[in-house]
Amino acid sequence: MKIEIKTSIKDYMKKTYICALMAALGFGSFSAQAQIFSVGAGTDMSIKAGTVIGAEGLDITTSANYTLNGTALTRNANVVNTTTLPHILRSYKFSTTTAAFSGTLKMAYLDGELNGNAESSLKLIYRNATSWLTNNGSTVNTSLNFVQSSALSNVALNEVSAGQPVIIATTDSPLGGTIVQYSTNANYPTCYPIASTTAGATDSPESEYAGPDIWYRFTAQSTAAVVTMSSSTMDDAIALYSRDNGGNYIFVGSTNASTGAGDFERLVVSGLTPGTMYYASLGSSDGTSGAFQVCVQHLMPSGCASTAPEGGFSLCDAFKARYRGAASQGVTYDFTFFDEGYNTTNTLSGTNGLITLSNPNLGLRWGSLNDARVDVNYQLQNSAGTPVNVSVLGNENEPACQNFFIRNAPQLEVRTSQRCPASLLRSTWLAGQRLLSGTQSCGAIGYTYEFTQVNTCNNTSPVGLPITANTAGASPYLQLGVLPNLSAQGAWKVRIASKYSTINGINYTSDFGPEQYIVVNGTSAIEVLDEQEAIALAERNAELVSDMAMYPNPNSGSLLNLNITDVKSEDVYVRILDATGRMVYGNRYTAAGSLNTIIEFPAPLSSGMYMVECTVDGEVKTERLVVE
Numbered sequence: 001m002k003i004e005i006k007t008s009i010k011d012y013m014k015k016t017y018i019c020a021l022m023a024a025l026g027f028g029s030f031s032a033q034a035q036i037f038s039v040g041a042g043t044d045m046s047i048k049a050g051t052v053i054g055a056e057g058l059d060i061t062t063s064a065n066y067t068l069n070g071t072a073l074t075r076n077a078n079v080v081n082t083t084t085l086p087h088i089l090r091s092y093k094f095s096t097t098t099a100a101f102s103g104t105l106k107m108a109y110l111d112g113e114l115n116g117n118a119e120s121s122l123k124l125i126y127r128n129a130t131s132w133l134t135n136n137g138s139t140v141n142t143s144l145n146f147v148q149s150s151a152l153s154n155v156a157l158n159e160v161s162a163g164q165p166v167i168i169a170t171t172d173s174p175l176g177g178t179i180v181q182y183s184t185n186a187n188y189p190t191c192y193p194i195a196s197t198t199a200g201a202t203d204s205p206e207s208e209y210a211g212p213d214i215w216y217r218f219t220a221q222s223t224a225a226v227v228t229m230s231s232s233t234m235d236d237a238i239a240l241y242s243r244d245n246g247g248n249y250i251f252v253g254s255t256n257a258s259t260g261a262g263d264f265e266r267l268v269v270s271g272l273t274p275g276t277m278y279y280a281s282l283g284s285s286d287g288t289s290g291a292f293q294v295c296v297q298h299l300m301p302s303g304c305a306s307t308a309p310e311g312g313f314s315l316c317d318a319f320k321a322r323y324r325g326a327a328s329q330g331v332t333y334d335f336t337f338f339d340e341g342y343n344t345t346n347t348l349s350g351t352n353g354l355i356t357l358s359n360p361n362l363g364l365r366w367g368s369l370n371d372a373r374v375d376v377n378y379q380l381q382n383s384a385g386t387p388v389n390v391s392v393l394g395n396e397n398e399p400a401c402q403n404f405f406i407r408n409a410p411q412l413e414v415r416t417s418q419r420c421p422a423s424l425l426r427s428t429w430l431a432g433q434r435l436l437s438g439t440q441s442c443g444a445i446g447y448t449y450e451f452t453q454v455n456t457c458n459n460t461s462p463v464g465l466p467i468t469a470n471t472a473g474a475s476p477y478l479q480l481g482v483l484p485n486l487s488a489q490g491a492w493k494v495r496i497a498s499k500y501s502t503i504n505g506i507n508y509t510s511d512f513g514p515e516q517y518i519v520v521n522g523t524s525a526i527e528v529l530d531e532q533e534a535i536a537l538a539e540r541n542a543e544l545v546s547d548m549a550m551y552p553n554p555n556s557g558s559l560l561n562l563n564i565t566d567v568k569s570e571d572v573y574v575r576i577l578d579a580t581g582r583m584v585y586g587n588r589y590t591a592a593g594s595l596n597t598i599i600e601f602p603a604p605l606s607s608g609m610y611m612v613e614c615t616v617d618g619e620v621k622t623e624r625l626v627v628e
Contacts, residue, residue: 036092038072045069057108058092058160064102071096079161083132085125087163089113097129097158106148107162117164118247124149127159134163172201174241174249174279177215180296188226188378189329191295196282198234198289204281206249209237209256213283216294220272224299224390226380227280230264233290238267239281252278256285257384268380268388270299300324301392302333302353302376304400312405313357315366316442321353321374330379334391337362338371340403342506350377357406358443360501365508366409366443372401410434410441411513412476412496420457420491420517424480428520432476432496435513444498447471449478450512452493453524457517460493465577465613467586470499482588483523484573486618490524493517547621548614554626557605561598564616567591573615574599576625579608591616 036055039045045068047053053060056075072095079091090113105124124138124147138149140162147162171178178196185192194216201212218225229236239254255267272278282294305320306313313319325331333353338345346363348355357364364370373396380388395401412432418424432447449471453464469482476496483492495512549563564572572595576585584605589595610625 034075036073036075038095039068039070041070043069055092057090059104059106060101061104061106062102063104066099066101066103068098071098079159081127081132081159083125083127083163085132085134085163086117087115087125087161088117088122089115091159091161093159094157097156099156100154101157102153102155104148104150105152105160106146107160108146109162110145114245116245117162118245121164121247122147122162123164125161125163126155126157128156129158171214171216172204174204174206174215174217174243174281177217177279180216180218182219182221182298186221186296186298187300187324188297189325189331191228191297193293193295195291195293197291198283199291201283201289203283206241206279207239207281207283208251208254209239209281209283209285211237211284211287212289213237213281216280216282216296217277218280218296220274220276220278221298222274222300222392223272224268224270224378224392225272225278226297226299227267227269227282227294228264228297229266229282229292229294231284231290231292232262234261234284234288234292235259235286236263236265236292237281237283237285238265240267240269241279241281242273242276243279249279255383257382257386261288264383266381266383268382268390270390270392299378299390299392300376301394302374303394303398304372304374307400308404312407314407314442315356315358315364317357319355319357319372321351321376323353324376325378327352332377332379334375334377335362336373336375337364339363339365340369340371342368344506356442360443363501364406364443365500366406366510368406370404370406371396372404374401409498409500409510411511412441412447412498413513414494414496414516414518418518420519422519423489424518424520426479426481426483426485426520426522428480429477430480430494430518432513441476441498441510443500444476445474445501446499447476447478448497448499448509449482450495450497451483454491454493454517456491457519460491460517462493465575465583467573467575467583480520480523483520484615484618485569485571486522486524488524489519489521491517491519492523547616548623550612550623550625554628555605557601557607557627559598559600560612560625562595562612562614564591564595564614564621565593567594568617575613577611577613578606579610584610 047062047066049062049064051062055073074093076091076093078089079087080093088109090109119142122140124135125132135149137151138147140147198212198214201214203210204213207213227238227240229238237256240252241249242252243249253267253269255265258265302324303322305322321333332350334347334349335351335355336345336347344363348359348361374394376392378390382388412434415431415433418430448468450466450468452462452466454460454462469478471478493515495515497512498510500508547565551561570590572589572591574587574589575583578584585601589597605627607627610627612623612625614621
């Protein structure tokens with residue numbers, strides 16, 4: 001039975017294949033380790049001169065009779081024996097080093113195996129029993145994707161691959177440049193100086209400046225970096241390049257802004273690709289040479305340095321950026337927060353890296369789930385003194401910046417000392433206090449108090465509809481003069497809610513806290529009303545409506561003219577209730593004998609029946625309003 005021990009990568013590779021009996025030579029089938037063939041111990045494989053052995057992309061052509069014994073050939077996705085030579089991601093490995101070989105080796109490759117090597121300069125590389133060597137006489141066919149060497153003579157083979165030709169390491173060429181190893185000492189604002197000299201250097205053809213230069217290499221750690229050079233004898237010049245897969249040097253930036261001996265140059269570059277090697281030409285533009293110092297500073301991204309406590313953040317908490325420098329060093333931080341519930345984004349710019357979450361520019365709210373990103377701005381100057389501002393975006397996918405919760409808003413209730421049975425006056429300032437289990441109510445711009453009159457502190461059945469009043473500022477204090485000015489003592493149920501800044505056009509108010517009860521002198525028309533007295537009072541109110549006029553009625557729901565005559569008190573309280581008893585409008589007016597005003601509704605009233613309730617001189621007057 002005849003076997004072919006080669007599977008060609010390209011159809012054009014048409015060869016004479018060695019044939020043998022599988023049983024005689026001990027060839028095995030292809031395995032998961034990509035074994036191509038195996039010649040068992042004590043078995044010889046004799047190959048006549050001129051015969052081509054095709055072995056999974058490696059063609060071996062002997063120029064003299066040749067024998068293989070006691071070895072196996074495998075194809076690998078990388079070199080097995082490590083090497084400092086640049087190489088592709090394919091190799092062919094003999095399990096034991098072969099006898100001296102003379103002839104031609106031809107190796108195919110795929111574009112995806114180039115591993116960053118310049119295809120046009122690929123050479124065949126091979127390892128003998130001890131070291132890797134380059135066959136500089138080999139050629140590459142970039143159209144058909146193979147490297148071939150026909151000049152091999154008496155070489156032992158242990159492994160075969162393809163790579164770049166050997167380059168003599170010299171700092172006078174980009175690939176031989178000194179590597180600046182990364183450490184945190186290389187992060188701005190630290191400048192770790194490296195002493196160097198251009199003595200003996202020549203003018204590199206890769207650099208744009210005509211003068212002696214040497215090269216340094218560094219791997220970008222972020223999207224921006226600073227290269228600074230200073231000397232006392234040269235007109236310093238810096239040029240920075242990257243290198244593509246074809247071996248071409250791509251210009252990134254340069255500077256020769258200062259002039260004369262003893263100047264310094266600072267090159268600030270952005271748009272770098274993290275993980276990519278960059279090549280810096282450091283020298284002079286005036287043909288002189290001498291000693292200099294250089295430092296490479298990486299402009300690193302910031303991030304979220306605060307970890308959410310158990311239960312989530314409070315709006316009172318501080319939030320920190322990962323430190324990259326102080327404002328005095330030209331470093332500021334921008335915080336961007338995304339509210340996942342409201343689908344809104346807000347940014348606070350130009351901070352020193354420490355903020356309070358209650359800052360209204362952030363638009364954060366209690367009870368929200370958020371993502372964050374912290375960008376850092378480096379405000380630098382180049383060697384000409386020209387400002388250069390570089391922004392490095394933060395990583396919004398880092399765990400500390402994702403899905404952090406701001407706990408629910410703390411609730412307030414009436415201060416303990418002011419609750420029933422304490423007797424308060426209309427001049428008393430009612431105070432809200434936090435619940436024992438709550439937190440500070442940071443970010444509140446005011447508070448809403450809801451009052452509902454009840455029979456007594458012991459009989460808390462409501463005898464009226466709720467009215468609300470807002471504090472004048474961010475302190476939780478409200479003077480009880482907002483309640484009706486009547487003759488008798490009244491009992492009231494009170495609840496308090498916190499008000500917050502409008503967030504992206506959305507009004508935001510916390511839930512009301514627990515209800516508490518207070519007694520206030522001069523806020524009730526009679527001491528206690530039973531059911532019959534309440535009916536009688538309602539009938540008396542109906543008789544008093546003649547002093548009150550409103551029009552148009554029926555109404556469109558946009559505005560209402562209200563006229564009340566023969567008013568003896570200074571204040572008139574107006575409430576409008578819908579059919580469910582919900583207050584849709586409430587206000588207190590100052591009257592001088594009469595009240596003549598136009599009520600403009602913030603939003604048009606829906607069609608239906610409403611009750612207009614006016615408290616005048618201790619009497620409550622009520623009239624129906626129809627909105628069509």
